[in-house]
Amino acid sequence: MRERDVPQEGNATLAGNRKAVYAVADDGRVRLVASRGWEVEEIVTRQAIDDLARLAREARERCRAGLTSPLEFHMYHARMDVALLSQTTGVWRWRIRRHFRPQVFARLPAALRQRYADALGLSLEALGRID
Amino acid sequence: MSSLIRHHGLPMSEAMAFGLASAILFAYLPFIRVHGLPIVAYRSPPRGIIRRLDRDLGLGMRFERFRSPAEGTRRLNELLEQGRLVGLQTSAFWLPYFPPDMRFHFNAHNLIIYGREGDEYLVSDPVGETVVRIARADLEKARFAKGILAPKGLLYYATAKPTAPDWAKLGRRALARAANPMLRTPLPFVGVRGIRLLAWQVSRLADDAHARLYIGNIVRMQEEIGTGGAGFRFLYASFLQELGELTGYAPLGGLASELVEIGDRWREFALAAARMIRGRDPFDARALAARLSARGADEEKFFRALDAAQRAWAC
Numbered sequence: 545m546r547e548r549d550v551p552q553e554g555n556a557t558l559a560g561n562r563k564a565v566y567a568v569a570d571d572g573r574v575r576l577v578a579s580r581g582w583e584v585e586e587i588v589t590r591q592a593i594d595d596l597a598r599l600a601r602e603a604r605e606r607c608r609a610g611l612t613s614p615l616e617f618h619m620y621h622a623r624m625d626v627a628l629l630s631q632t633t634g635v636w637r638w639r640i641r642r643h644f645r646p647q648v649f650a651r652l653p654a655a656l657r658q659r660y661a662d663a664l665g666l667s668l669e670a671l672g673r674i675d
Numbered sequence: 676m677s678s679l680i681r682h683h684g685l686p687m688s689e690a691m692a693f694g695l696a697s698a699i700l701f702a703y704l705p706f707i708r709v710h711g712l713p714i715v716a717y718r719s720p721p722r723g724i725i726r727r728l729d730r731d732l733g734l735g736m737r738f739e740r741f742r743s744p745a746e747g748t749r750r751l752n753e754l755l756e757q758g759r760l761v762g763l764q765t766s767a768f769w770l771p772y773f774p775p776d777m778r779f780h781f782n783a784h785n786l787i788i789y790g791r792e793g794d795e796y797l798v799s800d801p802v803g804e805t806v807v808r809i810a811r812a813d814l815e816k817a818r819f820a821k822g823i824l825a826p827k828g829l830l831y832y833a834t835a836k837p838t839a840p841d842w843a844k845l846g847r848r849a850l851a852r853a854a855n856p857m858l859r860t861p862l863p864f865v866g867v868r869g870i871r872l873l874a875w876q877v878s879r880l881a882d883d884a885h886a887r888l889y890i891g892n893i894v895r896m897q898e899e900i901g902t903g904g905a906g907f908r909f910l911y912a913s914f915l916q917e918l919g920e921l922t923g924y925a926p927l928g929g930l931a932s933e934l935v936e937i938g939d940r941w942r943e944f945a946l947a948a949a950r951m952i953r954g955r956d957p958f959d960a961r962a963l964a965a966r967l968s969a970r971g972a973d974e975e976k977f978f979r980a981l982d983a984a985q986r987a988w989a990c
Contacts, residue, residue, distance in 0.1 A: 545909065545939055559774035566690070566909035568935055574690075574913035584942075584949040585898050588891040591952055593776050595888060596710070623768065625710050628780055632821040665769075665816070 547577055555581025557589040596623050607674050613649030614674045615640075615660060622664045632663040678787060678799060680732065682760045685837040694914025695731060695845060696724040697852035699907055701974070703864045703873040707823060709780070711885075712892040715873065717906030719856075720824075721764065721785050725831060727852075731845055735835030740827040744815040747828035752791060754832055761788045764829040766820030772800075772807040781900070782824040788814075843922045847988045853911075854982035857974065867978070870971035878964030887952050890963060894945045905938030912938065926984040930977070937973045944970065 562578040600620035606612040677692040704714040729736035741747035767784040790797040857866040880886035903910035912934040919927030950956040
C-alpha cells in the first residue's frame, strides 16, 4: 500500500481516534501512517456489534414476554455468551441456561446473583431489570 | 514491547521487535470459538513474542501471575515505585478508554503501565495515539478477566539491560524461525496449510447470515486486531526493510516489497468480503475461497524465498 492510498474514511467505530497503518512512502520506505479508518473495517466491526445487539434485543423481547430471565439479556448486553459467562462466574453452563428460566431466576439466592452482577459489571438491582 | 526495550536503552522500533520475535504467522483455530466463530490468528501469541525477545536480547524478563486482584495490584504498585515499566495482559472489553465499538472480550491485549498517580495508572497503549489514564478498579477488572486466554493478572518486566546484539546473526535466526511454522508444520491449521484449510472451509459456506458473520470475522481478525493492516504483513515488511538496511544484506529489500504486495492482496480479499457482507456484490463463497488459496500460494512462495535468503546469508 502506498502512503497516499492509506484510507482516511472516518470510521464511526473508531469514535474519532486514529489507528496506525504501515505503508510505503514515496522514497520506498515502509513507514507508520495514521489512518482515520477504512470502510472495510467499519463494515466488519459494525456487523459484529450489530449481531451482538440483535441477540440482546431478542433476549429483551423474550424477557418481556416472560420467556427468559433478565440474565440472558444482560449476558448478551455485556457482549458475552454462555461459555464466557460460565468461565467468568464459575457457574456451569447448564446451570446458567437453567437460570434463564424466569421462575428459577426469581428464586436465586443473593450470593449467586452477586456473582452474576460482578461478572457483568452491574449492580445487584440492575441485574433484575431490563432497560 | 518495543517501548519496554527502548526504556532499557536499546533503540528498537515496533517492527523490529515484531520481526526479531518471528511473530508473523497464520493459524486457523476452528476449535477455539467465540460466539460460534473460529479464531484466525495472523501472528504468534504475545507470550511467545515476549519470550523470544527476552532470550535473544537478554532482557531478564520476569513473568508473574496472581491469584487475587488485590495481590496483583500490590505487586504492580511495588514495581512502579521501583521505577520500572510494567507490561500487562488485559481484556480489551474492560478498558474504558477504548471506543465502545471496539470493546470485545479479547483477552490478549497487551499494554504498558509507566506510572501511578493516586488511584490512577498512566498507560501507554499501542491502540491510542496519546497517553491515557485508567482507574485502579477498571484495571483490576481488565487484568483478571476470565475466559479464553485469561490473563490471570499477568505482568512482566525486564531486569537486565539488553546488550547491542549481532543483528545479522539474530536476524538470520529470526527469519528461519518465521519461515519454519509457515512452511513445515505437522499441524494442518498452521501456516500455509492453515490458509488452505481456511479456504476450503470458506468454499463450503452456504449463502446465509452465518456465512456473512464467518467471513466478517476473518476480515476483522485480519484488519482490526493488532497493528499495521493486512494481518501484520505490512509490519513484517517494515522489519525486513529495516533489517536489510541495518545489516546491508540486499535480498531483504526485495522480500519486503514482495510482502507489501502480498499484504495489498490480503486487503483486496478484505474489500471483496466486505462488499459481499454489505450486499453490494452477490455473496460468492467460491470466489472468496479462491482468493484465500491464492494468498496461500503467495505466502508459500514468499516464505520459501525468505528461507532460501536466510540460508544463503553468510554471517
